[in-house]
Amino acid sequence: MLGYYFFLALRSLRRTRMLTALMVLAIAVGIGASMTTLSVMFLLSGDPLPAKSGKLFFPQLDPSTGATLRHTPMDLLDYTSAHDLWQAHRASRQAMLANAATRVQPTVSGQAPFIVQTLATTSDFFPMFNVPFRYGGAWSAQDEQRAAREVVISSTLNQRLFGGANSVGRDVVINGAQLRVVGVLDDWRPRPRFYMVVGARFSGGDTADLYGPPHDVYLPMPTGIDIAQADMQPFTCWSDGMVDPHHMTTAACAWVGLWVELPDVAARDAYRRFLEDYDDQQRSIGRLTHPKLTRMMSLHEWLDFQQVVPADVKLQTWLAFAFLLICLFNTVGLLLAKFIGRSNEIGVRRALGASRKAIFGQCLVEAGLIGLIGGLFGLFMTVAGIYAIRQQPVAYADLVAVDMPVFVLALALSLGASLLAGVFPAFRASRVAPALQLKVQ
Amino acid sequence: MMIKPILSALRRHKAGTILIALQIALTLAIVCNALFIIHQRVSHLSRGTGIDESNLVIVTNRLVGNTENFVPLIKSDLQALRQMPDVEAVYATNSYPLRNGGWSMGARTNPDQKKSTGQTAIYFVDEHALATLGVRLVAGRNFNAGDVIDQDPKKSIAGPVTIVTKALADKLFPDGSALGKNIYLTEEKKPSTIVGIVEKTQVPWVSSFASTWDQYVTFLPAVLNTDYNAYLVRAKPGQEAAVRAHVLDVLVKNNRMRTLPDENGVQTFADVRSKAYERDRGMAIMMGIVCAVLLAITAAGIVGLTSFWVGQRRKQIGVRRALGATKRDILTYFLTENFLIGGAGVVVGSAMAIGMSMWLQQHFETERMSVVYVLVGMVLLLLLGQGAVLAPAMRASKVSPVEATRNA
Numbered sequence: 001m002l003g004y005y006f007f008l009a010l011r012s013l014r015r016t017r018m019l020t021a022l023m024v025l026a027i028a029v030g031i032g033a034s035m036t037t038l039s040v041m042f043l044l045s046g047d048p049l050p051a052k053s054g055k056l057f058f059p060q061l062d063p064s065t066g067a068t069l070r071h072t073p074m075d076l077l078d079y080t081s082a083h084d085l086w087q088a089h090r091a092s093r094q095a096m097l098a099n100a101a102t103r104v105q106p107t108v109s110g111q112a113p114f115i116v117q118t119l120a121t122t123s124d125f126f127p128m129f130n131v132p133f134r135y136g137g138a139w140s141a142q143d144e145q146r147a148a149r150e151v152v153i154s155s156t157l158n159q160r161l162f163g164g165a166n167s168v169g170r171d172v173v174i175n176g177a178q179l180r181v182v183g184v185l186d187d188w189r190p191r192p193r194f195y196m197v198v199g200a201r202f203s204g205g206d207t208a209d210l211y212g213p214p215h216d217v218y219l220p221m222p223t224g225i226d227i228a229q230a231d232m233q234p235f236t237c238w239s240d241g242m243v244d245p246h247h248m249t250t251a252a253c254a255w256v257g258l259w260v261e262l263p264d265v266a267a268r269d270a271y272r273r274f275l276e277d278y279d280d281q282q283r284s285i286g287r288l289t290h291p292k293l294t295r296m297m298s299l300h301e302w303l304d305f306q307q308v309v310p311a312d313v314k315l316q317t318w319l320a321f322a323f324l325l326i327c328l329f330n331t332v333g334l335l336l337a338k339f340i341g342r343s344n345e346i347g348v349r350r351a352l353g354a355s356r357k358a359i360f361g362q363c364l365v366e367a368g369l370i371g372l373i374g375g376l377f378g379l380f381m382t383v384a385g386i387y388a389i390r391q392q393p394v395a396y397a398d399l400v401a402v403d404m405p406v407f408v409l410a411l412a413l414s415l416g417a418s419l420l421a422g423v424f425p426a427f428r429a430s431r432v433a434p435a436l437q438l439k440v441q
Numbered sequence: 442m443m444i445k446p447i448l449s450a451l452r453r454h455k456a457g458t459i460l461i462a463l464q465i466a467l468t469l470a471i472v473c474n475a476l477f478i479i480h481q482r483v484s485h486l487s488r489g490t491g492i493d494e495s496n497l498v499i500v501t502n503r504l505v506g507n508t509e510n511f512v513p514l515i516k517s518d519l520q521a522l523r524q525m526p527d528v529e530a531v532y533a534t535n536s537y538p539l540r541n542g543g544w545s546m547g548a549r550t551n552p553d554q555k556k557s558t559g560q561t562a563i564y565f566v567d568e569h570a571l572a573t574l575g576v577r578l579v580a581g582r583n584f585n586a587g588d589v590i591d592q593d594p595k596k597s598i599a600g601p602v603t604i605v606t607k608a609l610a611d612k613l614f615p616d617g618s619a620l621g622k623n624i625y626l627t628e629e630k631k632p633s634t635i636v637g638i639v640e641k642t643q644v645p646w647v648s649s650f651a652s653t654w655d656q657y658v659t660f661l662p663a664v665l666n667t668d669y670n671a672y673l674v675r676a677k678p679g680q681e682a683a684v685r686a687h688v689l690d691v692l693v694k695n696n697r698m699r700t701l702p703d704e705n706g707v708q709t710f711a712d713v714r715s716k717a718y719e720r721d722r723g724m725a726i727m728m729g730i731v732c733a734v735l736l737a738i739t740a741a742g743i744v745g746l747t748s749f750w751v752g753q754r755r756k757q758i759g760v761r762r763a764l765g766a767t768k769r770d771i772l773t774y775f776l777t778e779n780f781l782i783g784g785a786g787v788v789v790g791s792a793m794a795i796g797m798s799m800w801l802q803q804h805f806e807t808e809r810m811s812v813v814y815v816l817v818g819m820v821l822l823l824l825l826g827q828g829a830v831l832a833p834a835m836r837a838s839k840v841s842p843v844e845a846t847r848n849a
Contacts, residue, residue, distance in 0.1 A: 022745055026738050103505060103700060113505055113700040176507065204648035205805075206720065312724055315805055319471070319731060326467050326735060330742040333460040337749035393719060428456065 009366035027374025030327030032381020075198035091260035120224025136183035147222035205311025212395035339429035347437025367422025375414030465786030470793035491641030493575025527680035562644035581637035592663035608656035759844025775834035
């Protein structure tokens with residue numbers, strides 16, 4: 001029976017070519033637009049670290065001592081607080097992070113120096129965030145403590161300086177200091193660069209750069225302080241007087257972030273209590289002066305709070321779906337026209353014994369067929385749309401790609417939507433009174 | 442005009458009528474808001490910077506070397522640039538309009554004020570800056586060479602003299618007496634005397650957080666002792682390309698020890714402007730395309746459904762023609778019918794448009810859409826509907842009276 005309906009549907013579509021083409025086009029454009037924006041949306045709002053995102057937390061407190069009280073803690077900590085919390089080792093893993101832009105001098109003479117994004121951090125950073133290594137590994141805790149001149153570089157930097165070879169043991173000159181490469185990362189592209197999203201919520205939705213490549217140079221924190229503390233950014237200071245950039249460890253500025261790994265709820269509650277106790281203790285000795293303002297968000301909450309998904313992307317996604325809705329209304333109207341226009345044929349079939357359900361079924365099959373064809377064209381439109389997004393000068397342009405789930409979703413959505421659109425017209429068609437149609441000939 | 446017969450005829454085609462009306466309503470809602478967003482973005486990127494944007498080349502570089510004092514290196518660079526034959530004026534600074542990064546401070550008129558009167562962007566400049574930027578002085582004087590000091594960026598930045606934009610002057614001193622008055626930029630309560638007022642200059646930031654103070658700029662005469670600088674070079678008229686091509690060579694010949702960012706180390710101001718407003722331009726273009734496609738789809742839908750109706754009513758039209766209706770009567774009938782449906786659609790659509798605008802305000806921090814957009818949208822869609830129905834209505838009017846005698 002289904003095969004017969006299919007055959008009827010195909011014939012009917014071929015008879016009213018213009019109408020069919022119009023419906024297919026409308027569905028294709030609607031599906032193309034919504035699937036393209038949905039792909040980008042999935043890419044940007046997806047979980048950056050599915051295996052561990054539930055276990056990573058970002059402790060915060062208010063280290064400022066100025067006259068104005070704050071309602072929320074700053075995005076970063078001052079060095080003393082971060083170092084104290086880190087050194088207490090109360091979480092299963094903890095890492096301090098600070099961002100800087102440093103100068104790399106290539107060892108090959110004649111090449112000009114260039115500027116790279118650098119992360120001063122502690123050795124737990126790599127296992128905590130599942131950062132993959134291609135050659136070598138991270139520095140050891142002992143080396144970190146003595147501010148060893150060691151560095152981990154990204155695969156991109158390795159390609160640029162050493163042609164992609166195993167450069168472990170070779171030297172890199174950063175900010176004038178000679179450092180030895182102990183590890184080279186594999187291709188790593190967290191989306192977004194979740195470990196360092198401070199201040200994103202003040203950018204007015206302009207957060208596309210958070211999806212660009214991660215840092216190129218990773219230094220042990222003491223080494224980073226030695227060679228690059230004057231380049232640390234961003235920082236917020238609350239002192240009245242001047243701040244000496246060569247003594248950032250004691251400066252009244254917030255510039256260090258702290259991530260902790262807490263494997264279960266008990267560990268999390270314990271760490272929260274520890275954080276509050278630390279705040280109380282520091283206030284009792286007079287280093288912190290503001291009332292207690294501790295907070296510890298999970299990775300998810302932190303990304304949500306910082307509004308990392310660019311506002312424009314969200315707007316586009318809503319728009320695309322509204323677009324699809326309009327295309328569907330269009331389809332309903334045109335299907336109605338199509339089915340009612342065949343009242344004669346329906347009347348004859350009913351008189352010959354077809355039940356209302358059979359007519360309904362056949363009309364639905366026709367709607368579904370249009371949906372399928374529209375969906376196929378919609379896939380082409382999706383590929384074209386994603387190609388267009390890749391040409392845009394945004395940081396995530398190279399990450400956007402068509403993948404299987406989106407393809408399947410496109411076809412399923414177009415089929416489902418067209419069936420839904422076809423319900424009412426098919427119902428109306430099935431109610432055509434055969435007698436009326438047969439009377440006048 | 443016989444509205445009642447049209448309405449009772451429509452009552453028999455409820456489904457199709459409602460569908461067209463709903464489509465028109467939704468399209469109106471989206472088109473109104475899209476047009477509003479386009480207008481917002483376009484006016485956002487049409488804000489003038491206040492400077493002469495032609496013939497301006499910008500070099501962003503970082504001086505390297507084992508030195509703590511970059512000021513002599515900067516001054517020697519500026520000297521070398523001034524000797525280029527096609528260069529009219531040049532200066533070194535920390536930031537400039539549309540750069541999207543820089544310094545900002547709160548400005549106070551009274552040293553003991555708790556809260557600042559206005560937020561302002563700080564541009565560190567020398568006596569050639571006003572000429573290089575091409576901003577007009579409306580009161581007071583430019584800096585002279587003696588005003589320009591060497592400034593350690595980590596020390597307090599308040600110099601003894603300053604030039605501000607007229608917008609900032611009016612904000613700080615609404616009675617218009619800004620010239621000669623003192624403003625306070627730092628916690629140390631050191632005064633800076635306003636010696637000059639320029640007409641208009643924009644802050645470096647284009648995003649919404651600076652939108653209320655985007656014309657509040659303070660020029661401080663100082664050479665910043667920092668490795669990271671921007672050199673703004675005004676080329677002689679028509680020589681922008683020549684200067685852009687040679688400026689890096691001249692700088693490197695003067696002093697090799699510098700690095701430039703991988704991209705945009707040397708750009709013209711046109712490049713800066715296009716990069717700064719990329720997002721706005723992209724959004725405006727996308728909204729424009731969406732509007733056009735949406736209107737096309739709605740028009741096509743109206744054409745399709747109305748053609749179908751005309752086909753269904755051939756006998757009725759034939760009967761009317763036989764009874765004496767002219768071709769114009771039939772045409773007017775269908776146009777009026779479409780107008781009524783469209784009218785209902787735009788009424789519902791305007792409510793949807795306002796609702797959608799409020800939702801956008803809440804979730805995307807857009808501004809309130811003025812009613813003008815809704816009115817324009819209504820007119821646009823009614824005209825669109827009429828245009829779409831013209832072809833089927835013309836076909837209907839051509840139905841000959843003999844159809845009345847034929848049996849379907």
